[in-house]
Each structure stands twice: as structure tokens, then as C-alpha cells.
Amino acid sequence: MNIIMMGAQGTGKGTVAGIISEKTGWPQISTGDIFRKNIEEKTELGEKANTYIAKGELVPDEITVPMVANRLNEKDTLDGFILDGFPRTIEQAQKLDDILKEKNKKIDMVINLTTPRDETIKRILTRRVCSNQECKATYNLVMNPPKVEGICDKCGANLVQRKDDSSEEAINKRLEIYDKQTRPLVDYYQEKGVVRTEEVSTRINRLGIDVATDILNDIKGE
Ligand code: ADP
Ligand code: ZN
Secondary structure, eight states: OOEEEEOOTSSSHHHHHHHHHHHHOEEEHHHHHHHHHHHHOOOHHHHHHHHHHHHHHOOOHHHHHHHHHHHHGGGGGOOEEEEESOOHHHHHHHHHHHHHTTTTOOEEEEEEOOOOOOHHHHHHEEEEESSSSTTOOOEEETOOSSSTTTBBBOOOOEEEEOOOHOOOHHHHHHHHIIIIITTTTEEEEETTTOEEEEEEEEGGOOOHHHHHHHHHHHHOOO
């Protein structure tokens, strides 16, 4: 199954995608993670992308789209994939349609996560990520803390805060871009009849893991 994860920063996209990926074997393709890995490894792509990411701006399509197209050529995507962080604009969605059409593929499900804004900002500020690029586990100091402070449960590496998560300016910029450029994508996919909207919120006591479990049950039942 070919899935797109949608939702603003801090809604739990990465968490839900990670759980579904683990249970189905469909790779989680996070453009943000690929960029951060390239920045860490100081590749040319990483250097180029970093100037935009540090400011909370979108990386231009000339860099992002071929990177995703190449990733979708990998064999591990044959049975399915979960795109996390792409597409973010209507243009990217159209380019993705072209890429998939060439492969006789289509998007089967768009998981649209919604969370009240005050909750998402709190979550971004308390998010910590594993510094081991092969692991990339994410934690939340309040809702999902690691067993040992500052240490990843899964691999033992140090937990760090992403640079763009500690700058209020970068956070606001990203949320603004989400509202203006990414949110309209929900309608784009709604027309294709593939959107599944799920609220993730402590207010209704529904976390990412609950959403992932429900979706996995439905996928199995089909
Ligand atoms: P967040 O969703 O919290 O912004 P991500 O890890 O998804 O975090 O992305 C981090 C940064 O990487 C974004 O702010 C943006 O600069 C860049 N990025 C990720 N995905 C895309 C994309 N599809 N198009 C352009 N830039 C992207
Ligand atoms: Zn780890």
C-alpha cells in the first residue's frame, strides 16, 4: 500500500509512520530525515539543503523532487511505502503523481493527522530525537520520555533537540508554510477519495499509537 502522512509539525506524523512501517515492512520515507542525514554527512545535497532548513524554509523542488524520485526507485518500495514530509505543496503533489504514473502506481491512502495548535507547539518544543542517524527514534519529554534521561531506549545514543525545533522563529515559519502551502493538499487528495483524517490529541486521549493501531487493524482486515 502506498501511503502519504499529512499533518502539521508536532502532530505525530513520524510516530504514526514509524509504527505502521515497522509492522508492515513498508519503508518510511521521511524527506526531513534524508536531509538531516545528508547534513550530518556533509554531502553536497546536505550543504545546499541546510541553508533553507535552518531558517525553516522549504528546500527547493530542484533538490527535493529528484531525491524523492530516486528513493522511490529502490526495490524496498515495491510492496508499499509511507511518505512522511512529502509532498508539501500542490506542485510537489503533481510531480509525485507523474513519478508514480510512470511506475503504474498510485497513492492508496493519505493519513491526515490533526491536533490543536497550542498542543503541537508544546510538542515541538519538548521533542527530542536520537542522534544516531540509522535509528532516528523520536521522543517527547512529557508524553513519551526515554527510560533514561537523554539516552535513546532503542540504541543507547544521545538524544538531541533539532536546531529548527529550538528556534521559535523557525517553528512559526514552518507552521505558517504548513497552513498556506501544505494544508490545501488535503483537498487535493480528498478529491481522489483517499483521505483518512484522524485527530491526535491528549484532550481526547488519543495518541499517535492509538491511531496507528486502528489503521493497522483496518489494513489487515481489508
Ligand atoms: P517538520 O515537519 O517538523 O518541519 P521535517 O523533518 O519534515 O520537519 O522537515 C525539516 C525541514 O526539511 C523542513 O522545514 C524543510 O526545510 C525541509 N523539507 C522536508 N521535506 C520537504 C519537502 N517535501 N519540500 C521542501 N522542503 C522539505
Ligand atoms: Zn536511537
